[in-house]
Amino acid sequence: MEPTMVSSGTSAPPIDLSPLDIETMLGAADGLLTGSAVPPDVEGLDCLTLQLRGHVDLLIIELEQCVRQDDGRDDPRALAGIGEARRRLAGGPSALGPMRHAQCLARSVVALCAHLERLGVSR
Template sequence: MTQVGARSRHPDPLDIESMRATAGKLSAGDVPFPRFDDLDDWLLLLRGHLTLLVPEVEGMARALPEEHASRVAALTAVANTRVRLAASPGPGLVSATRHARELAEYLDALCDHHTVLTAENATENRT
């Protein structure tokens, strides 16, 4: 098995487009509040995506030189995401929806980092 960044952790490639679509459904400001019953499902889906993506992005970032800007930015995003994942949504629909939207924004940002790091690691491996 070839190893690029943290690829050895997930033998199947991550479905970044599906993750982006999930994030997009909640992160748009004009999207109405989901039903409270559906919110738990959204939170589980977002957390599941982030649980897969965080170690992948972290591994890809650590494969770059320490001073590399993409590495620093991605590791900062990973640390911030971990903080947000550790936080509870709080009581009520408004608080829980805000939390879900924040997780969606973090998911979208990590998808961006994954795309950048994929290109950066390919460039680094060619040199």
């Protein structure tokens, strides 16, 4: 299967939407959500937050495509998950603090992956 390429509308190269590495995405999220997780240092948290933001961006694109391809029917749960993920991306760390913001992004990764699984996207 040929990877899907999406143009970002700018002069930037198109985004490669080949099959997502859901396991890696969930692993990154799990690292912040487990009770025994050791909080990363500031630099590590910044890096992890950027990684989670990228995961959320890709998951939103994939989930929107799945919802559109589902016989034109809207999936209210998936659309709500997309909306919440977008709010978390837009909110930034200022209101919650950097660690809490990263944890919210991690929760969005987990939720969006669950929606994709429910809609039949294999890992």
